[in-house]
Every structure is written in structure tokens, then in C-alpha cells.
Amino acid sequence: VWRALRGSPLVREETRRRIVETARELGFESNWIARSLSTRSSPFVGMVVPDMYHPTNGPIIEGAQDVFEQGGYQLLLMNSKRQQERQLAAVSNLRAHRVAGLLLAAWNTHEPCGLPVVYFDCAAPGGDGAVLLANREGVELLVGHLLEVHGHTRIAYLGGPAGLTSSDERLAAFQATLSRAWLAVPPEYIRMQDALMWDAASGERAVAELLALPTPPTAIVTATDVLAAGVLRGLLAAGKRVPEDVAVVSFNDPPLSDLLDPPLTALSFSPRQIGEQAARLLLEQLERPHEPEEVRIPVELLVRRSCGCG
Amino acid sequence: VWRALRGSPLVREETRRRIVETARELGFESNWIARSLSTRSSPFVGMVVPDMYHPTNGPIIEGAQDVFEQGGYQLLLMNSKRQQERQLAAVSNLRAHRVAGLLLAAWNTHEPCGLPVVYFDCAAPGGDGAVLLANREGVELLVGHLLEVHGHTRIAYLGGPAGLTSSDERLAAFQATLSRAWLAVPPEYIRMQDALMWDAASGERAVAELLALPTPPTAIVTATDVLAAGVLRGLLAAGKRVPEDVAVVSFNDPPLSDLLDPPLTALSFSPRQIGEQAARLLLEQLERPHEPEEVRIPVELLVRRSCGCG
DNA sequence: CTGTTAGCGCATTCAA
């Protein structure tokens, strides 16, 4: 019966048909739990996302899920809420569930856990696969536009928490781009915020400090849309006009950004692709372990009004 | 050993300690797959969301996940993408995974599937539990504000696809509120859109038609934030000012709504609560089957500028 | 091609 149900070639056609039919009549459904026990394999892959609040995470998850579905895997989703212990707990929970592999957006799960792992939105600590945004190109686009099109020279940068791959890469690119343009960046112009989540407030605070400087910047680059929201609020509160008094551009294009006041010039990308690619890398690893790759997702500059255009 | 590891009272203390210690040294982890096979129970509950794009779904999922985690269950998430077949496929997939119960945002899985089910964002087709927003109160708040504070009499309504509980309840509430105010609503003022997802475009089209009317409305109520975005875009394209020419208010408070031009007056609620409550209802059902409840999540009116205030 | 058999790791029942 077993051979018939999973098309082994060693079964006569007619026998198979008979079996399959009877199975359906009886409403038979193969019990994967028993199968897993026997084969010590698992139909699951695990995924740990940093939060469920940022709108990009939905599409990332969906992309991964779709790819895994095609590969015959079921996704086990966990949420670290950007907490170290929760992250670790999630991984160990997933291990206990005997997942075949892992998708992680971690900033520190160095210990190789003996499973195929693909990191997304962050560099792989070990020699695992990783999917990252084109952070350098993105920041170059953003800063280049401010520099070349609008001739800004006093540009401030609002970044995320240091230590995260994206934060580091974006900051480095910011500094590199400005120094290529022979512009010195005063250290007060660079503000790394600890908060990422929905803490636009930290962006708001940073703006206030920036504006209090003897020579405040004429343009602000933010590393995330959440920070950009904070900046816009801060500027509004300070009675500054965007982009006349201060231009604002952001990595990450938030929903409804075209309806903001002013419409936000931002970097857009397909979060779905991140999930898809990460899942694809993991599936490849599961099929046949090999040298892990690093994939970059392209970004695109959407020029709107907050930079001074239009 | 088994008795020792799960604190059966029939084990001498010292024996237990010895066993537990050795187990830890050996890095023993109980294999839930084998346990499930033996007990024919499952540590999983299933959840089917309509999409992963709308920002409310993240928090809904997180809320459910947190509650299930506390209850010792692992969430299996599926995405119907608002497609009937995918919805059915997801449910049957989850059944095949032997989930203990189900959280559904369905509009039609009438067939009782023999599992405890709690519906969210939609009424339970059978006699199952359900978590819904306070749709009627919400619309009353919205329309009441337009009526009483701003004295509008020509109010149009942009709704979601008919058949969904929320769509139907909101529409009914809209009509009821206006008729209580002795206002007749011309049928052209009521537009039910098929699209929900990210199809703000349908809202945009509807606005164009509304504006082309001999006596266009002076205020528009939208049933979702996505529709509101479309409306704002449509009004912008038509050169109308909000709220001077047309006031706009919306069910659902989108992210960054305070930074829109103009800031949107909208109904806010805690999506997290939806997930939490739904999960809680399901856990109760799992513990001891009983009469299913219907829970309503409260909504709150955030008055900003798009209604004419401020 | 088809039938039989022995585990997979755990829970449970029955003896000791």
C-alpha cells in the first residue's frame, strides 16, 4: 500500500489504482507525524522575524512562505521582538520542533546550531547564506541625489542601532560617499539611534538636537522610514518647512509616502524578494549542502518632493 | 525514566534527580513527534490570514502567537491571499498537520471541519467563536462627527466587498445612522468596492465618479484605510482640497496618518487585541468545549484635520 | 512485483 501511494515504480498500474481509490474512499490521509518519526525528517522550516509591526515584514514572510510551500515545507514563524533572549528561545524552540532549516534575521546567534541557516536583513555571522539589501548602492543614490541635484553640503545622517549589518553598511556608505565628494562630516551630524521598531520618537528627538546646532544641516538622510517619520514630525514641531528649510530623504519607502506632507523621497525595494530569495537559498542548502551564497536585493530611488524636487 | 521526567508522584525523589541530571548531561530533548504519534495530540494550532500586506495583520498575528505560546501551542500560519481555493487548501493543509484548532479570517468555510474554530474579523458561519470590531459603533462615531460637528448632509460611503461581515455591518451602520438623522442617501453615494488589499486604485476611481455627480458629496466615509488613501489620491488628482472641498474620514487608522496631507481623521483600534482575544477564545475551547462567544474589539475616533477640524 | 517484519521515541498498561 505504501509503495502504491507514493508512486514507487515497482507496482502494477492496476493494483495502484485500486489502492489509491480505496484510500480516497476511506478518506485516508497520510500521517506526517508518523512519517517524521520514522524518517526522522521534518516537514517544517523555521523563521524568526524581529517584529510583526513593520510593514515590510509581512511581504518578507509571504515570499518565504510561498517558496517553502512549493518546496513542500511548512513555515514555523517565530517573533524575537528584537530581544536577545527571545531570539535564542525561538531558535531553540524551533530546534525542538525538529525543523529542517532556519531563516534568521538575527544580530547574534553566532553559535552554529548544526542546521542549515540563511540570514536575511543581516550578514551571516558564520559561513551561512544571507540575503541583504543593496545598502551601499542605496545610500549612494540617496546622498548622490542630495549632493548633485540639490547641491547640499550640510547633510546629517540618522541611523539605526550600531552592530546591525544594515546600520553599519549604510553608515559606512554615507561617510564614504561624502568623503568621495570631498566633504567633511562633523560628528554631530551623525546620530545612531538605538531604537528601530516603531520608535519614531527617537528620530524626533534627534532632529531637535540637530536643529539646535550652531550650523544645522540643510538635509537629513534617515536609515529607515520610521526614523523619517520622526524627522518629519520633529521638523513640523519646530516649524521648519520641508524641503525649503531642511530636505529629508529616507532608506525605506513607507506606505502612503506619496500622500505625506511633503511626499517623501525614499528608497524602495521589494520585501517579498527578500523572503523569496532567503527561502530559495535555504531550500538549495537542504537539497544539497554547498557553499553558501550572499544575495543582494536591489533598491530604487523614488524621487518625490521632500528632497526639494518637483 | 519517563515517569521521572514528567514529575509523576510515583518516583522516589533521589531517583528522579539522578535521572533528570543524566538527561541534561546527555542533552536529552523530548521528541514531540513521537509523543504526538503516541498521544495523537498535536502542539499546533493553525491560523489563516487573508494577506500579509495590510499592516494590521502583523499585530493580529503577534497577539495570537503570544497567547498561544503561553498556552503551550505553536502557531502554524497560512495565507489565503483572499482566494477561496487557497483558503480551503490552507484549512485542509492545517488539518493534515493535525492542528488542535483553527483561527480563521474567512468569508466562507461553512463546512464545520470538526475542529474548534474561532473566526476573526468576520462572523462565524457556524456556531463558532468570533472576534469582531465594533463596526456599528465605529461608523456611528465617524458619521456622527461629520453630521453633528461639521453639519454635512451630503455624505458618501466607500465600502469593501459585500458579503464580508465587516463590510456589511459598516454599511448597515452607515445607512442606519443617516436615516436616524432623517437624511436620505442617494444610491449613487454608496459604492462598494470589490478590492480590499492594496488596491487603493479602486478608491481613486470611485472618487472620480462621485465628483462627476450632479450634486457631489461634501464628505466621504471610507470603510478602510486603503480606500481612504485612494480617495485622497483621487481628490488630489481632481484638484480638490481636503477638507475644504470634501471632508474625508476613514475606518482604520493607517500608519503615519498624522503626517498625511491633511492628517486623516480615522478610527483606531488595537489589532493586537484581535489576535489575543481570538487565541484566548480558541484556547478556552481546547481546554473545555463550551458555548462559543462573540467578542467585540472597541474602536476609538482620532479627530485630525481631514474631517474639517483643527 | 507483493507480503512481511522490525523499528522510529514516546505513553501506557500490566507485572514485579
Place this chain on the structure above:
DNA sequence: TTGAATGCGCTAACAG
């Protein structure tokens, strides 16, 4: 108190 035997539903290896 503890040990041993049985079976959950399926896979895999081995005879027929």
C-alpha cells in the same frame, strides 16, 4: 516504587 511489554502510523529492508 520500578521494569517490561505493547502500540501509535509509517518507512525501509528483506524475503517470497
